[in-house]
Amino acid sequence: MVSAIYAGVLGYVYNDTGRLIHASLVSSATVSAFVGALFASMAAYRLSPWHPLARYPGPIPAKLTKWYMSVWIAKGNRHLKLQELHRTYGSWVRIGPNELSVDDPAAIRPVYSQMFRAPFYQGAPQDADALITTIDKNEHAQRLVGWTKAFSAESIKNYRSSAQARTTQLLEILAQKKDTVSLSQWISLWAIDVMGDMSFSGGFETMAAGKDTEGWMDVQNDTEGGVPLSKLQAHADASFIVLAGSDTVSEAMTALVRYVTADAKIQEHLRSELAGAFDGPIEDMDYYTLSKLPYLDACVQEALRMVPPVAAGPPRWNKDTDTQILNHVIPAGTTVACPNYAMFHDPRNFVDPDSFRPERWLKEGLAGPHNTEAYVPFCYGPGVCIGKPVALYNMKLLTASVIRSFDLSFPKDFSLTKFDASYKEHNLWVHDELLVSLKAL
Numbered sequence: 001m002v003s004a005i006y007a008g009v010l011g012y013v014y015n016d017t018g019r020l021i022h023a024s025l026v027s028s029a030t031v032s033a034f035v036g037a038l039f040a041s042m043a044a045y046r047l048s049p050w051h052p053l054a055r056y057p058g059p060i061p062a063k064l065t066k067w068y069m070s071v072w073i074a075k076g077n078r079h080l081k082l083q084e085l086h087r088t089y090g091s092w093v094r095i096g097p098n099e100l101s102v103d104d105p106a107a108i109r110p111v112y113s114q115m116f117r118a119p120f121y122q123g124a125p126q127d128a129d130a131l132i133t134t135i136d137k138n139e140h141a142q143r144l145v146g147w148t149k150a151f152s153a154e155s156i157k158n159y160r161s162s163a164q165a166r167t168t169q170l171l172e173i174l175a176q177k178k179d180t181v182s183l184s185q186w187i188s189l190w191a192i193d194v195m196g197d198m199s200f201s202g203g204f205e206t207m208a209a210g211k212d213t214e215g216w217m218d219v220q221n222d223t224e225g226g227v228p229l230s231k232l233q234a235h236a237d238a239s240f241i242v243l244a245g246s247d248t249v250s251e252a253m254t255a256l257v258r259y260v261t262a263d264a265k266i267q268e269h270l271r272s273e274l275a276g277a278f279d280g281p282i283e284d285m286d287y288y289t290l291s292k293l294p295y296l297d298a299c300v301q302e303a304l305r306m307v308p309p310v311a312a313g314p315p316r317w318n319k320d321t322d323t324q325i326l327n328h329v330i331p332a333g334t335t336v337a338c339p340n341y342a343m344f345h346d347p348r349n350f351v352d353p354d355s356f357r358p359e360r361w362l363k364e365g366l367a368g369p370h371n372t373e374a375y376v377p378f379c380y381g382p383g384v385c386i387g388k389p390v391a392l393y394n395m396k397l398l399t400a401s402v403i404r405s406f407d408l409s410f411p412k413d414f415s416l417t418k419f420d421a422s423y424k425e426h427n428l429w430v431h432d433e434l435l436v437s438l439k440a441l
């Protein structure tokens, strides 16, 4: 449109005057005035009382442009910014021209069951949609059928032996390392290999290589009962599983190791619970006993609370109909997210929210708020994480294996304060290496 205006004005003025430079200057000025007027009218509308989200408070720059939040994502501090915005403006905050953040725990279930994924999920053009980038609710439901089968109790049982083998491989590697290791890096390679085994026949060998190499193998394409997937769709799904299941688990595990290493009492508590449950070899720990250990489970839940892998909360959208969420009517075309990090670190939901205190998840609990309604690290509704049982098992298996094998401490020159301060959230967490000294038990 802008180039059409430019060309039109250029042609008109040139025909009239015969002076090309003059015509080009007039055209540029006209186009600038047009673009300026367009932006000014858009800005005026977004700030006006006629905008559908006018009643929601928020910073003026956020109401004007999506760039406001993008800058905080680029800086890696969106999780903290959202926390600050909710403290300033309350439960419902306008964080973009058509975007709301809501930290009221009662809103989580209605938002995630009634609304679905925003076009944001489709991101850059790609050859085929993965399950998570399928934004049509019906198409997603059809594709989910095949996935539910792949994640059935029987399929997960088969997969557990390969997770166990990968964990044994990691323990062997760690046992050969001298004293201090970057445990965050080894956890991340372990998670990639575990997910590679699950998604691709054969899997990756990043632990063997000692670095993040990638190998693409044949895609498993068993979709009986669901819609048949094209080769590209199956490949997109398998690649997505590696991403969805490795970074999330390795970030939660890194947080768990960080807090358990920092507190000898927590480490001892875990070790004595494991000693009471298992007396055989580490590779023989059975799933059912492992999944029922309350303190191990509490440490895993607490790690997911302290550093939720999906920190900002997955955004949801209502395409063309208004949606009633509590006593709010959300106009069509609005994106809404419930910010996990802000809710999990809110003292109204969890007492002493910035401290790692696994006891809060035990029966006896802590004195003070413990609002599990506010705790949805795996999301809720039709887009809920279908890998949750796998993620919890992987985390418990690795934690139990490492704790039974090694005493963990930080090397003398390792600064925990510096490590904590290095955390940045750019949709995925990024931080310094977690260096840990291992003493074989």
Ligand code: HEM
Binding pocket: 117, 131, 132, 144, 198, 241, 244, 245, 246, 248, 249, 252, 308, 309, 310, 314, 315, 377, 378, 379, 382, 383, 384, 385, 386, 387, 388, 390, 391
């Ligand atoms: C601690 C680990 C994990 C956390 C915190 C987590 C969290 C989440 C969240 C919040 C979502 C919703 C995302 C959205 O709608 O934007 C999601 C979706 C998903 N996750 Fe996970 N996840 C974890 C591990 C895994 C693992 C291990 C797998 C695979 C084995 C997995 C597979 C998936 C899949 C396939 C979806 C898309 C589900 C759908 O579209 O129906 N996740 N996860």
